[in-house]
Amino acid sequence: MNKGWRFETNEAQYVSEVLSNGFGASETGAFTERLEHAFARKHNQKYGIGFNSGTSTLHAALEAFGVGEGDEVIIPALTVAMCGYAVTHANAIPVYADVCKDTFNIDPEDIKRKITSKTKAIMVVHIYGLMCDMEAIEKIAKDNGLYILEDCAQCFLATDHRGVISGTAGDVGSWSFENSKHLSCGDGGIVTTDNPILAEFMRQYGGVGFKNITASSGKVRISRDKFQNPDWKRHNILAYNYRLPEICAAVALAQTEKIDWLCSLRKEMGNAYQKIVKQSKTDILIPQVVPNGYTNSYYTFACLFNGEKYGITWQEFRKKYMELGGDGIYAAWQLVYNEPCFKNQKIGWGRAPIAEKLQRNLMQFTCNQKNRSEVEEQASCLLKTIEYFESNKQW
């Protein structure tokens, strides 16, 4: 089985260029810069900045907003713990907002309820590949003077009803290149923004604080004569080393060159599952609702499992699906506030009753199939599983 099919265009050549340059490219940031330009251009944004993960991106963006001790950042309760980590890394307090029961995305009405005098930013997470209601959230942010950070780790090139691309509606868009994502370089991340002040801060913050890093370039050694001088002072801010390694940037660039293809494969798989579920006679699976005019980029095909109504357990359905050749079904993570690392220390506030109900019953079907025949195979496994339960149960 070829596990490397996603990395068969320019990846190996670019990696070998980094090596044959003896990592010389690291000094000039050659591949990182090429990646940043290509990714930002694809999103019609002025600046792209490579990071070593989609967690460090979130942290750096919050720091760029000036989020600090005592500030509150509203995040959805239904997301990965890393969203909460980023807020706590910035010494701020995560405030958990509920999600909409049909789209599974953060609920703008609950954001409004959770705003206090301490709120500084809203971190939206476009979950499973579908954009949040950014039109409503932009208005809330504007009315209340708040920053918006869009976590697009699971959402590449999705659009809303206005045709706005995920990651370009707020102040900063953040992506992960971890291996399960639409684009991967093993581990990595990137942010985009149109704001030169935020861009410069994020670059310096993730670039160990070198003061000569600018909004558009991560080059450290601009002039050797200036730099190699005992009087040269390098660092103005306390910062982190969140840099994207050149080898990872080389892979991420090759991936960005074929971003449309990689995203179209996910959409093909998502649409195929969607068709099967729509044809089903029962409501055993209720798919994530894609609002009119939106496109879902299908990180995964997410559904609310409704089988308990018919006496079928979540585990039973998953087991049968896999027996019939299904690739696997992911469960939702714990809500952020239920993860022991937050719960035990009572970090953050705000309950999310809808998210609590959803969490136990969510099912995510994989969308990382490599070609039409794999897509058809997975869709047919889902069909067989639904038919199995339909024919074996009393409806």
Ligand SMILES: Cc1ncc(COP(=O)(O)O)c(C=O)c1O
């Ligand atoms: C929604 C979301 N945000 C953030 C992250 C963190 O990304 P990384 O694993 O690159 O740190 C992930 C990764 O799983 C994610 O799914």
